[in-house]
Amino acid sequence: MAIRPVDLFTVVPSPEEERFDTLLSGKGPWRLERIVSAGQSSPRSFWYDQDEDEWVTLLSGRATLLFADDDGSTESVDLLPGQALLIPAHRRHRVTSTSAEPPCLWLALHGKST
């Protein structure tokens, strides 16, 4: 059976909406996702609050995430290509900004880490 590489960058970014593609998933459960952003950000009143940990790696572009602590304080984190971070389950966060040129290509691994 032929082995065919996939080029993660051959995806057309949309200025309208972010694109999410599941690349692989398994029991656990865990799920590897490609995300392509091009200028999008989370709504201002919105927080992601996820049941699982998320390991996110930025492959291209520039992005800024905002994290909230339970005491109401927030922390802004800039990401450059090649940088990765672990977002623990239920750590509230939102995407403050993503670059459109170049678009942001992310790899996100969702799962409960041990």
Place this chain on the structure above:
Amino acid sequence: MAIRPVDLFTVVPSPEEERFDTLLSGKGPWRLERIVSAGQSSPRSFWYDQDEDEWVTLLSGRATLLFADDDGSTESVDLLPGQALLIPAHRRHRVTSTSAEPPCLWLALHGKST
């Protein structure tokens, strides 16, 4: 708790041996690994024969993998940065070559996909 990005590229490649770092793991089991190669290749008589699927993404460098079929035929696959491929469990393979300049930075996700 402060969120600190990790720069996946701030690792010193070694001409002596490949470097393997587990970034994250969980039940399933699954395991996300960073691999840094700099000119290494698998021994000629060696085949990886893994119990789990492996999704491998090349982030920098150039690499060539060789895959074996049960009928004895082989297939060579070149990888460029941003390319990824799924190596099914028990698909025998070896690394034919990895570039030293720039070194090869890989993300490998090991697990049984569904």
